[in-house]
Structure formats: structure tokens, C-alpha cells
Amino acid sequence: MSGFGSILILSGPSGAGKSSLIKAAAGEIGDFYFSISTTTRAPREGEKDGVDYFFVDKESFEADIRAGEFLEYAQVHGNYYGTSLKPVREALEAGKLVIFDIDVQGHAIARERMGDLITSAFVTTPSLAELERRLRKRCTDDEETIRRRIENALVEVEYISAYDFLIVNDDFEKAVDDFIAVAKAARLKKGRKQALAFVNAWRNTAG
């Protein structure tokens, strides 16, 4: 079954702890590729190309749009943001688990385009009040950003039932354990092509 990876999509409010979960579980879930977004906005201080984002110019981004090279993209405040398919395809061909951190809209689009490879989980705090508390505690956002994140969260939680699994990040150790289970299961997801290849080999391979 080598050469056939699969996809794990994580969504959920900023502040719910998606990045911390991936970091804490990284040693337990095998080889994975964390999908990095492509953007036309300028790098902020400390941001690195190929780590935080792939930074490209507008012409190159629009050429890739025309070539169908984005799984999904959006324009925000005049800048493009999108998920390039090329590194995803390469990781899948290398048999890796590809992890996406995208919003509910990105999840819906990805489902439509490569749903047979996807396992998805919505990650959230146990309550709205706890989300607000965590956003304030981390002190990285100004008041307007916090308010926008909370408004987004109130919309996004409405889509929980579109996800395979719900991870409630209350007790962090428990949430890490849940995330590891979901990521390990996601590796066992077989797309149509993989399933077909497996069945053909299964029938014809001597034990």
C-alpha cells in the first residue's frame, strides 16, 4: 500500500489548540506533511518562506489559479491565500499523511474534490467562554482581532456535524490522546484508487 497517502483536515476556532495538538502528537503519528498555505501578502517579521507560508507574487498565484493548481483559495484584504495542490500530491505519492489546518469552507471544498482520501476533525474549546479566556491569555491579538476570532468561531461551530470527529480540548492530555487516535485512523483511510489497487493485489497475491 505504499505510495498512497491520505488526508487529515483539522478545523476549529483559532485558540482551540490545533497547533499545540499537532506539536504534542508529532512523535506518535508517524511521517506526515503539514500543508502550508501560499500567499501573496508580504512576509511579516520573523516569517519564513516554506515554513509559515509559501510567499509568491500575484502573477504567479493567478497563473496557478488558471492552471487549477489550488485546492482552494480566497482573497482577503486584497491578498490571495490558497492551498497549492503540488506539495500535497507529492506528499500523498510518498505515502504520507497530509494534515491541513483550514476553515470550514476549505473543508467543504476539499471534501468535494478529494473526499475519499479525507478524515476530518473539528477541534474546539469546551465552551465559548473558555475560548475567549484563552485568546486573552495568549496576549498575541488586539481587542478587534479577538472579537473577530470569536465571531468566526460562532459561525464555524455550526458546521461541526460536517466533520467526522469532534475533539474537545478541555483536558490537554486527553485531547492529545484523541488527536493521536484520529491521526492514526486517518492513515487507514483508503481512497477509491487505493481500495481498487488493494483488492486487485489481495485477490492475486500468494499468501
Next chain:
Amino acid sequence: MSGFGSILILSGPSGAGKSSLIKAAAGEIGDFYFSISTTTRAPREGEKDGVDYFFVDKESFEADIRAGEFLEYAQVHGNYYGTSLKPVREALEAGKLVIFDIDVQGHAIARERMGDLITSAFVTTPSLAELERRLRKRCTDDEETIRRRIENALVEVEYISAYDFLIVNDDFEKAVDDFIAVAKAARLKKGRKQALAFVNAWRNTAG
């Protein structure tokens, strides 16, 4: 989230090791209810009511069919076999994970009726030849039964892509680990009602 269980469906050829996986993982996956079939056939030597099957008479079985009390049922050699919904509902209300060992047809019917609660995995040997070897090795079946099981297996593997996950029982320790991940993930599956209840509580609960 108590009071809301979820469902894990296992299918796959007889001889692939579903029962052994459940047995080996039982201590690791929390409280679960293994769904027992109901039948009108007479108990064989050593079979116990409420352990191997629920043994009932034809009249009672047919009354339950009319009352919609079966998730699915079939008639084989003049005997009824079916999955009663009552114990499943009780286990779900108790917040348990309900595990079904049913065939691909039962899986399809269950998906239609309670798909939002279901995570499913197809369990198989790495090859057809290995399946045959295991069936012969366990010495419980006569030649005709072995042949029938293999014919069934050849049909059932065609449905692998209808399942969420594929567990290939090659190295048993690895298969147990895979099964534990799938069962733990299945607990994080939220049906429509659960998701709605969670979102309502999430918005209104003080952190």
C-alpha cells in the same frame, strides 16, 4: 456529552480476525457494547442466550419485524437472523460505543438508518491465499464451509471503499494498534443530535 454513544461497524471475511482484535483491544478502548444478533435457529451445543445470540421464536421475531425493531434482518436456510435495535439504543443512551460485526449489506443498511453515528472499518487478511491458510489452520470448518467463506470474501472485498478505514491484519500487534485508534476515534463521532446539543451548550456555558 454523556448520554450520547456512537457506533463502530466492523466487516470483513470470516477468518480475518475481527473477534481476536476486539478481544485484544478490549482493555484499551473504554466501555463498549458488542452487538449480539437475534435468531430463530436453535442454539447449538455450548451456545448461550444473550452471549452468542438472543434466541427467540419465529412469532416473536416476526412481531419485532412488524414493529420496526430490527436494524436489519435476513432469512437463511429458513431461519431468521437480525440486529435488534433495543439493546443498541440502550447502549447509545448509556453513552457507550456500540460495536457491530456485520456483513457489507448490514453495513449499507445501518449507514442509511443511522449513518451520522457510524464509523466503519473493513478488516481483512493481507491476501486471499492467507485467508484460506487461516481458515484451514483453525480447523473449525468443513471443506464446503471454507469454500463458501472464500466465495463470500471475494464478494465482500469489493465493498472496501464503502468503509471509512481498512485494517489489514498482517502483523497482529500492528492490527490491534490500528483497531484501538479506530475505536477511540469512533467515540469522537458526533451524530446530528449530539452536535446540535454540543453547539448549544458551547455557546451558553460559562467557561
